[in-house]
Amino acid sequence: MPITAPDYSRYFTDGTSFACGRDMTGTLSAVRVGELALSTGQVVACDPFVYLGSGDVEPFTVAVEPGRYAVDAAVATLVRPGAEPESRPHTRVAAVRLVIRDVEVAGWELALLPGQDPAELGEEEYFGYGVDAGTGCFYDASAENAFPGTQEEKGAVWAAMESVGHGPDVFMAQGEDGHNLAGFTSGWGDGSYPTWIGRAADGSVACFLTDFFVVPHESESESETETGAGAGAETEVQAP
Template structure:
């Protein structure tokens, strides 16, 4: 069967811990990326340094009401066995969510593009977007041409990314006509990553989450 979603609620809970087989441990903490305007409610997720402005990326088939929605990153701080925490911790963006409603998600489904059918997926397969420049993003479909210069390594997206400094590698770019773009590094780098839609008990969309496969978080063992 296709890949199933882990417990993303725990990913965005401060202090959630995980570990790898090599003994490296991780602790997750939510970081605010910015408030994203969605004037059409049609959401695009992609690598902005590859796809933004090309017109080649379609929005997801599930839309939300036009509005402004917060985007948050689940940032993992990693520590090797026997190492002491330093002044510049090793962090990775584990997942990012666009929060539509402040309600718990009780079910998850893959965010799809037109023409994609989950019934065609094999064991543990998923539909996702390709990352070739180590970066992902969310933006409204109407904003695709609002960030000129990106393809030439210029403009607001590049400026916002370069201004990150030593902090968690997330950024918010302001484009033309009030459009925004929430950007973030993609976990360990290039690859293909799924976006999931969380729904509440009434079936309403509460969030979109892109998973970068950094944190192997399952059910809370204390529950």
């Protein structure tokens, strides 16, 4: 069967600990990225430095009411037991969620693009978006052309990323005509990452959540997590 969602609520519970196959232990904390404007309610997720403004990405098939919604990151602080303390904490963005309703999630489903059918997925497969520049993002479909110069390594998204400094690698970029974008580094780096839709008990959308596979799923072995993004799983990748 296709990949299944773990208990993501613990990812956003401060102090949650885990072990990963890089001989490290991690502690999770929730970090507010910012507030995302969705003027149409059509959500796009992609690597902004590769695909933003290209015209080659589509919004997910599930849309929400237009509005402004919080974006939170689950940031893992990683240490090697017995190692000397580092001058700067080693952090990785484990997952990011776009909160539509701040309610308990009763169930998860893969966020899909037009033409994607979960019935076509095989064992441990998933639909996800490709990352080639180590970064993911959320934005409204109407903001596709609001960040000129991104693919030429200039403009608002690059400036926002470079302003992060030594903090967690999450940022908000302000584009043209009131549009904005929530950006974040993608776990261990490049790969293919699934976005999930969390639904409340009444069936309404509670959140969109991208998993960067920093926290091993229970079904993964240590060897599967050592190679990072989607290790050990066959992947179906969005083809921008």
